[in-house]
Amino acid sequence: xxxxxxxxxxxxxxxxxxxxxxxxxxxxxxxxxxxxxxxxxxxxxxxxxxxxxxxxxxxxxxxxxxxxxxxxxxxxxxxxxxxxxxxxxxxxxxxxxxxxxxxxxxxxxxxxxxxxxxxxxxxxxxxxxxxxxxxxxxxxxxxxxxxxxxxxxxxxxxxxxxxxxxxxxxxxxxxxxxxxxxxxxxxxxxxxxxxxxxxxxxxxxxxxxxxxxxxxxxxxxxxxxxxxxxxxxxxxxxxxxxxxxxxxxxxxxxxxxxx
Amino acid sequence: xxxxxxxxxxxxxxxxxxxxxxxxxxxxxxxxxxxxxxxxxxxxxxxxxxxxxxxxxxxxxxxxxxxxxxxxxxxxxxxxxxxxxxxxxxxxxxxxxxxxxxxxxxxxxxxxxxxxxxxxxxxxxxxxxxxxxxxxxxxxxxxxxxxxxxxxxxxxxxxxxxxxxxxxxxxxxxxxxxxxxxxxxxxxxxxxxxxxxxxxxxxxxxxxxxxxxxxxxxxxxxxxxxxxxxxxxxxxxxxxxxxxxxxxxxxxxxxxxxxxxxxxxxxxxxxxxxxxxxxxxxxxxxxxxxxxxxxxxxxxxxxxxxxxxxxxxxxxxxxxxxxxxxxxxxxxxxxxxxxxxxxxxxxxxxxxxxxxxxxx
Numbered sequence: 001x002x003x004x005x006x007x008x009x010x011x012x013x014x015x016x017x018x019x020x021x022x023x024x025x026x027x028x029x030x031x032x033x034x035x036x037x038x039x040x041x042x043x044x045x046x047x048x049x050x051x052x053x054x055x056x057x058x059x060x061x062x063x064x065x066x067x068x069x070x071x072x073x074x075x076x077x078x079x080x081x082x083x084x085x086x087x088x089x090x091x092x093x094x095x096x097x098x099x100x101x102x103x104x105x106x107x108x109x110x111x112x113x114x115x116x117x118x119x120x121x122x123x124x125x126x127x128x129x130x131x132x133x134x135x136x137x138x139x140x141x142x143x144x145x146x147x148x149x150x151x152x153x154x155x156x157x158x159x160x161x162x163x164x165x166x167x168x169x170x171x172x173x174x175x176x177x178x179x180x181x182x183x184x185x186x187x188x189x190x191x192x193x194x195x196x197x198x199x200x201x202x203x204x205x206x207x208x209x210x211x212x213x214x215x216x217x218x219x220x221x222x223x224x225x226x227x228x229x230x231x232x233x234x235x236x237x238x239x240x241x242x243x244x245x246x247x248x249x250x251x252x253x254x255x256x257x258x259x
Numbered sequence: 260x261x262x263x264x265x266x267x268x269x270x271x272x273x274x275x276x277x278x279x280x281x282x283x284x285x286x287x288x289x290x291x292x293x294x295x296x297x298x299x300x301x302x303x304x305x306x307x308x309x310x311x312x313x314x315x316x317x318x319x320x321x322x323x324x325x326x327x328x329x330x331x332x333x334x335x336x337x338x339x340x341x342x343x344x345x346x347x348x349x350x351x352x353x354x355x356x357x358x359x360x361x362x363x364x365x366x367x368x369x370x371x372x373x374x375x376x377x378x379x380x381x382x383x384x385x386x387x388x389x390x391x392x393x394x395x396x397x398x399x400x401x402x403x404x405x406x407x408x409x410x411x412x413x414x415x416x417x418x419x420x421x422x423x424x425x426x427x428x429x430x431x432x433x434x435x436x437x438x439x440x441x442x443x444x445x446x447x448x449x450x451x452x453x454x455x456x457x458x459x460x461x462x463x464x465x466x467x468x469x470x471x472x473x474x475x476x477x478x479x480x481x482x483x484x485x486x487x488x489x490x491x492x493x494x495x496x497x498x499x500x501x502x503x504x505x506x507x508x509x510x511x512x513x514x515x516x517x518x519x520x521x522x523x524x525x526x527x528x529x530x531x532x533x534x535x536x537x538x539x540x541x542x543x544x545x546x547x548x549x550x551x552x553x554x555x556x557x558x559x560x561x562x563x564x565x566x567x568x569x570x571x572x573x574x575x576x577x578x579x580x581x582x583x584x585x586x587x588x589x590x591x592x593x594x595x596x597x598x599x600x601x602x603x604x605x606x607x608x609x610x611x612x613x614x615x616x617x618x619x
Binding site: 166171179182183 | 333
């Protein structure tokens, strides 16, 4: 088969884009299995860096912090965000449009502004930096994303099934628990996964609001990188990548199956 | 005789500036099949939703089995609704959909099972109990929706255009089934539709609505033979309308001048020169080649020209153009057509008492 010049060029162009997107990640993963301490020469395959990582108590501590913060903030953000989305969907009230828009605004506010403003707030209120501030900050930036995802799910929601439930004798609360929740559950779950990954890899906001004893994993990596990128960091990044990807794929599969 | 099952007293519903239902009063008897009929946007669904409890009347009262319910939420009212879109719970199977109402009312487990199975048997869908709504056909979903409502033994079953999404054949079949079900159970049905034929075949009484106003309430025969307003005459079935003014009147007959044509009709208490409309059903009129020898008060006879014949199987609809270019539709038996062609002259006639005189 012969391809035209235009076609060859478009294939080449597309390949470049994907290469550019995935090459650095591929190299990062590859070098996490490299025997050499230098990220330049390939000398042989090893799992040493992963073993070493698991013995690094600082890293393990940061991992624990990250998981705790991610779990708690995901749970809270999902609950707050879901209720907000359902409320915005169901009720009409004065100023709804403005409030609705303000829910999404934090998505576009520069993270550094969010970080500094939260730091200023906590300082003002004399709240010591630590787990509490970290979790509060993570909830804050996750909520808008939860609202966006849940509302997308609600857009395809047939309101008459809520009326049907009430018509059959269910109180508004029973209707929410027995009908609304189960029907939008895939959206809620997907939003929770999103909130979890957002929390897990946040650097900028966490940088401002984390205390000395509550460094998250990304912050730990950030500080390690100051002394050069070691294969150990490659290994750690690879692990984070695997965990994040697994969560995203899981969330997508639930979403696809339910739709 | 007990009081009515549903009573609407001077009900008004406004959405913002827009009045959807104007001062509507209506009594619905126990065990009655009442149809709210009207074009889309006439307020019939809003009226139904006020009975169900999804809308709160702006003013007026709603009585259900003798008790005022206008301030009760939907979940505290002893009525159930079959929704236009069926509104089955997508995450529950047919059995659980039907059981929903009983479960929230905390009915005992064995009783739920017995009643759900009975309801499914009633709609002939016992074998489909474990299917999810998405695995059911339109007609089956429809029946599950009916079973889900009826299983609660409601005082009134409200049906919001439930047959709208079905194809013609299934629609006819469901009309018969619904009517049988209603007779068999003796439950009061309030049925909303914009399909006049459906209303005529199914209802005990029809309430015709237009622009939020109740135009007429009566049996299908009342509505069809004695429409109270021009709107009802036009909306239900096919009708010929001739407008004119009252010229002469005695105790038995009055003569109406319709643009030069003289039309006799049964006498009404109307002043001379009153503007009126005469409505004549196509099947009440006849065609003749020459004027019939009789008095003007015995038979209304108007000359016209044959414009079009539309074959409809056993009958043929024949359009005659009257003087002044007014089209008039008559019905002929297809095997007994008059020997005339398009453009030929002929006469339309009907008995004066078959012309219904309308003043609004």
